[in-house]
Amino acid sequence: MTEGRAREDAGVSDEVRVRDDQMRVPDDVRAALDDGVRVALVEVVGAGHVLTDPDLTTPYGEDWSGRFAGPVLAVVRPGTTDEVAAVVRICVDAGLPVLPQGGRTGLVGGSVPGAGDPPMVVLSTVRLQRLDPVDEAAGQVTAGAGVTIAALHEHARAAGWMYGVDLAARDSCTVGGTIGTNAGGIRVCCYGMTRRQVVGVEVVLPDGSVISHLGGLLKDNTGYDLAGLMVGSEGTLGVVTAARLALHRPPRASAVALVGVRDASHGLELVASAVPDGSRLLAAEIVDAPLLQVICDHASLPWPLPSRPAHVMVIETESPAPGEVALDLPDDLDVVVAVDAVDRARFWDYRDRAGEAVTAFGITHRFDVTVPHGEWDAFVADATQRLAAVDDVAHVFSFGHLADGNIHFEVIGPAADDDRVDEIVLRCVADHGGSISAEHGVGRAKAPYLHYTRSPAEIAAMRAVKNALDPQGLFNPGALLA
Ligand SMILES: Cc1cc2nc3c(=O)[nH]c(=O)nc-3n(C[C@H](O)[C@H](O)[C@H](O)COP(=O)(O)OP(=O)(O)OC[C@H]3O[C@@H](n4cnc5c(N)ncnc54)[C@H](O)[C@@H]3O)c2cc1C
Structure with a gap:
């Protein structure tokens, strides 16, 4: 009995049933992985590394966010580059779509097939574990x-x-x-x-x-x-x-501060003046107060500052020596500074646990976008206001990499396939002169919106490269270029 079957019998929710339907591989398609192809794959990587049982392949079809899932025909786990090459040749000769997959933590639906996609062969890199000694001379x-x-x-x-x-x-x-x-x-x-x-x-x-x-x-x-x-x-x-x-030589030592700020512009002003000559900024992150409260509740952390500012920043700077702090901040700010490793890790928890805290609400529309410096607050306000047109929006949170203008904008409430949210937020990004993807990529989630911030000539050039290297369009079809 498959996992999906068992859950149906147990009386699962409509959401799970829809998910199971999205991931089901029709029998005639499964037959496409005929004995010839399967045998050839097994000859290359061994029987233990060709998975076709739906109970085993299903997890490879669903990403970390839970928003994206699609049908997996087989999972193949080659152990060497030569094996990868042989697996690719077998799949391409058989006309089977191939999806290279790492840790499946991608957040834009690029690391799993899409709901309407043809079932794919997931080529998992989990066994490619080469790790050479560090080349000291070259770093x-x-x-x-x-x-x-x-x-x-x-x-x-x-x-x-x-x-x-x-x-x-x-x-x-x-x-x-x-x-x-x-x-x-x-x-x-x-x-x-x-x-x-x-x-x-x-x-x-x-x-x-x-x-x-x-x-x-x-x-x-x-x-x-x-x-x-x-x-x-x-x-x-x-x-x-x-x-x-x-590689890089690590900083001599570092100090991490949590700082209360009014908004992102205020945070950026501080970053510009906080790092003394001879020191380096190692990180500058920001979380809005409602999300910070969610993180505290989720991770059982105390509220970190004496006051309740609208945003809290995590700033890390290089220190001249362990225990010293190279950070020039105005006296009237609410600040706590960590100088030992335990406190540094504790302070970083307030930022690192943002993703999982939001996920605890359920399916989230996650947007990882960039806007020009100075536009952060205007974008968040504008996008939030435009989302008022969508009835079932329950929460809107923002956090991210402040120094890079990289906002993680999270919308909770609408169903996973309610594209109105994506349309509104990504259009707003374009209107503010930003990019619809800062660092998570385009995947399937943003492929239909690529033209918002890339010109027709750029997209045509990307298609030309894709067609030249992958003329059959078998590599991760549907991701990046819709
Ligand atoms: C809690 C959390 C925090 C995150 N924070 C950040 C962050 O701060 N910054 C950031 O950039 N991202 C972040 N991400 C997103 C994610 O971790 C990154 O996108 C990461 O690069 C994905 O790596 P992966 O090994 O999980 O790849 P996967 O999710 O498996 O794949 C991602 C994409 O890369 C392709 N791919 C995978 N392996 C290969 C390969 N060997 N060859 C060619 N293509 C391949 C896949 O086809 C897919 O399109 C976060 C995710 C989570 C869950």
């Missing part, structure tokens, strides 16, 4: 696509280095997935996004050929930047199997 490391960002951090830290991209999903998200989405996170203001860390990639293209550019040369002006092309390609141009990544 670089080569890592397999399936290595989690937390494992990469641990590996770099043990060698006296650090990786510049960090995000709350670090325990699950992978090197390949963060390259696929060009992930940002909490350290962008200091080290840049994933694109800036990627020195080279190894990738299996849709025709099964392998490009391996892992030499780590900092200067290499020999034509198109193929590694750069793969960053942010969301699994539509091939499978990244490994990457050569730049």
Whole structure:
């Protein structure tokens, strides 16, 4: 009995029933994975790594947010780059759509098939766990696509280095997935996004050929930047199997402060003057007060400040030495400062747990968008006002990476497939001169709106690249380019 069947018998909700229908693979389509294809896949990766039982494949069809789900024909877990190439060739020869998948923490419906999509073969990178010793001379490391960002951090830290991209999903998200989405996170203001860390990639293209550019040369002006092309390609141009990544020397020490501010503009003013010469801003995040209360309730944390400001910021700066604080803040602000590791981690909890706290409400329309500096407050006010036209909006929260103009705007209430919310919020982003995706990518959720902030010429160029590398359109069809 399948999991879906069991839940139907147990009398599940309509929402779950709809979800099961979205994920069901019709028998005639399942037959497409005929014995010939299945046998060929098993010959490459072994029987234990070709999953076709719906009880096993269903979890690979549903993402972290719970908003997106679709039908999975099979899950294949190759263990080497050669195996990836062989699996790709088998699938493409059989005309089967392939979806490269890492930790499934993507939040735009790019890491799972869409509800109306043809059933896909999920190519999971979980077994691509190569992790070479840190190259001390170059300050670089080569890592397999399936290595989690937390494992990469641990590996770099043990060698006296650090990786510049960090995000709350670090325990699950992978090197390949963060390259696929060009992930940002909490350290962008200091080290840049994933694109800036990627020195080279190894990738299996849709025709099964392998490009391996892992030499780590900092200067290499020999034509198109193929590694750069793969960053942010969301699994539509091939499978990244490994990457050569730049590392950084970690800060000498750091201090984390929680600061009450009126609004985002007030927060940005502080950031501009808070960091003394010779120090560095390591992070500047903001959470609105209603969401902070939700986080406190969800994570059983006390309200962190004596007063109740409209927003609370998390600022982290490099310190000259452990125990010292390099942070110039006006005396009249409500501020608490952490200088030891335990307090720093405790303060970061107020920000890191935002995503899961919102998820506890149920299905959320999540928007990860950028607006120009100075537009944050105007955008939030405008989008909130426009959403008044949608009856069932119960909560609107905003938080995000203040220093980057990157707002996470969360709308709770409307059903997962109620696209009015997406239309309103993303149109508002365009009207404020922003981008409909700051760092999560486009996926399936935002593909219909790409033209809001990308020109016809840009989209045509993207399609030309896609058609050149994947002429059959089999790689993550429906994601990024609708
Ligand atoms: C709690 C939480 C906090 C988050 N915070 C942030 C944040 O601060 N900043 C941020 O940028 N994102 C954030 N995210 C989103 C998510 O973690 C990132 O998008 C991450 O990069 C996804 O990595 P993944 O391994 O889970 O990839 P998946 O979700 O599995 O896949 C994401 C996309 O990449 C493609 N892909 C995966 N692996 C490969 C590969 N090997 N080759 C080619 N394409 C591939 C997939 O096809 C898909 O399109 C957060 C998510 C959660 C749940």
